[in-house]
Amino acid sequence: MEKLSAGGKFARFLFAWVLLFLIWLMFTSTLALQEVLTGAGVAFLIALPTNRFFTEVQLYHFKPLRLIFAIEYIFVFLWALIVANLDVARRVISPKLPINPGIVSFQTKLTSDFAKMVLANSITLTPGTLSVDIIDDTYYIHWIDVKSLDPEQSKKEIAEQFEKILLKIF
Amino acid sequence: MIYYLILILFLLLLMIGAAVYSVVQKDLLYAVIGTGLISLVLSILFLLLQAPDVALTEAAIGVALTTIVFIITIRNTVRHEDEEKNRRTLPNQPTK
Amino acid sequence: MNDILDIFGMILLLIGGIFLFLGGLGIFRMPDTYNRLQAGTKATTLGGMSVILSVGILEPGWFIKTLVLVIFIALSNPISSHALAHANYKRGNKPFLKGGPEYDQYRKTFEQEGKETEENTNEKVKEEETA
Amino acid sequence: MLNIIIYITLGFMFTGIFFSALRFVLGPTAADRTVALDTLTTIAMALLVLLSFVYKRFIYIDVALVYGVLGFIGVLVIARYLEGAL
Numbered sequence A: 001m002e003k004l005s006a007g008g009k010f011a012r013f014l015f016a017w018v019l020l021f022l023i024w025l026m027f028t029s030t031l032a033l034q035e036v037l038t039g040a041g042v043a044f045l046i047a048l049p050t051n052r053f054f055t056e057v058q059l060y061h062f063k064p065l066r067l068i069f070a071i072e073y074i075f076v077f078l079w080a081l082i083v084a085n086l087d088v089a090r091r092v093i094s095p096k097l098p099i100n101p102g103i104v105s106f107q108t109k110l111t112s113d114f115a116k117m118v119l120a121n122s123i124t125l126t127p128g129t130l131s132v133d134i135i136d137d138t139y140y141i142h143w144i145d146v147k148s149l150d151p152e153q154s155k156k157e158i159a160e161q162f163e164k165i166l167l168k169i170f
Numbered sequence B: 001m002i003y004y005l006i007l008i009l010f011l012l013l014l015m016i017g018a019a020v021y022s023v024v025q026k027d028l029l030y031a032v033i034g035t036g037l038i039s040l041v042l043s044i045l046f047l048l049l050q051a052p053d054v055a056l057t058e059a060a061i062g063v064a065l066t067t068i069v070f071i072i073t074i075r076n077t078v079r080h081e082d083e084e085k086n087r088r089t090l091p092n093q094p095t096k
Numbered sequence C: 001m002n003d004i005l006d007i008f009g010m011i012l013l014l015i016g017g018i019f020l021f022l023g024g025l026g027i028f029r030m031p032d033t034y035n036r037l038q039a040g041t042k043a044t045t046l047g048g049m050s051v052i053l054s055v056g057i058l059e060p061g062w063f064i065k066t067l068v069l070v071i072f073i074a075l076s077n078p079i080s081s082h083a084l085a086h087a088n089y090k091r092g093n094k095p096f097l098k099g100g101p102e103y104d105q106y107r108k109t110f111e112q113e114g115k116e117t118e119e120n121t122n123e124k125v126k127e128e129e130t131a
Numbered sequence D: 001m002l003n004i005i006i007y008i009t010l011g012f013m014f015t016g017i018f019f020s021a022l023r024f025v026l027g028p029t030a031a032d033r034t035v036a037l038d039t040l041t042t043i044a045m046a047l048l049v050l051l052s053f054v055y056k057r058f059i060y061i062d063v064a065l066v067y068g069v070l071g072f073i074g075v076l077v078i079a080r081y082l083e084g085a086l
Helices: A006-028 A033-054 A064-093 A113-124 A151-158 A160-169 B002-024 B028-048 B052-076 C002-029 C033-058 C060-090 C106-130 D002-026 D030-055 D061-083
Strands: A102-107 A129-135 A138-143
Touching: A006 A033, A006 C060, A064 A160, A064 C002, A064 C033, A102 A151, A102 C106, A113 A129, A113 A138, A113 A160, A113 C060, A129 C033, A129 C060, A129 C106, A138 A151, A138 C106, A151 A160, B002 B028, B002 D002, B028 B052, B028 D002, B028 D030, B028 D061, B052 D061, C002 C033, C002 D002, C002 D030, C033 C060, C033 D002, C033 D030, C060 D030, C060 D061, D002 D030, D030 D061
Parallel strands: none
Antiparallel strands: A102 A138, A129 A138
């Protein structure tokens, strides 16, 4: 972790404080004065010792264009989740269990750790795949119905649609 | 209302089954997971009987705290109970 | 307007219940741990999300809190399933393979890594012994 | 109308709980049992929220929230122990 200037430290603290305060507001879900004041105080007290665990990159990831792509990502992800569930339902109900499982691997072009985590979580929730391990930039995916063992081909089947948007966001 | 009575009965049977399972089981890890299942069912039961504070406490203590403390205990001792060769002897106890 | 929302909430509730049932059934029927994780995680994620969201739609005052729960499920469920799959492979439970051993591309890397760490520990032990 | 749909959904959920508990008893390895516990945690969260809707009390949702967070941590601790990294 690189050394931060005083301004960087303050920005990081502010980020942690605002995030904790927003979480407090969502949990209590009222706007009564005493609740809001208590939340601000508690968030301040918790953000003092823990702000260095929250983020490494302060706020410069926050740009409006990225927000649009993030919303597009959410819709693509929800559609994939619904397709995945219909797929699981078809496999579970059919009496002969049409499965052909295996573990495949492919390389990714993403660089930051956070983007890798988002991609791994998305892969776990999309049709027939489950991420088992990530070593550097190689994903190992358990696939319930293996269509090809070639890394390029399996990447095209599994992760192309998410990686395309994630490369634009990060 | 009779429907909820049937559900409560089902949950009670499930809880008793889990309790018997985790007492009888020789492998201590399985017994700990069974304890987690008991407190899961118990907190649903408390909510069905309209006692949310007790359900909250049961969820907090039964699921997280008990499981974590027992897992740490198992890590520091042996997992299978009835293996003679793995049994640790106390320092002042005469060995057979 | 309100009636349409209510009917939408009811349909969502029913769909969620069916998917939660399918999650339980999938866990019961699948042949090995990885496939059980697949069925269990996906079906219960969508089922739980839609049941909780339907409660938020049927009772509009609760919407924000149910949204928090939905986001929490969507973030936490894949993490726990990934941790379980990784732990299961590390314990040496090999996946059920229909097509033969070449369908497991992870084993080679896994065994190589294990050897490397073993060699490292051996070297360390040797260094300690010589010292 | 709403009551009937809630009854049907509760029936589906309890059948799911029954099958998961069956896998919990049958499961050959420790990981299988933990998978069953994980599935039961998510089903129980949805069930607690639905019950709080049945009783029309806003406070009851907190139980589901606490249950979800702590059950997640419990499953992670068991997974770390199985991995041998705790």
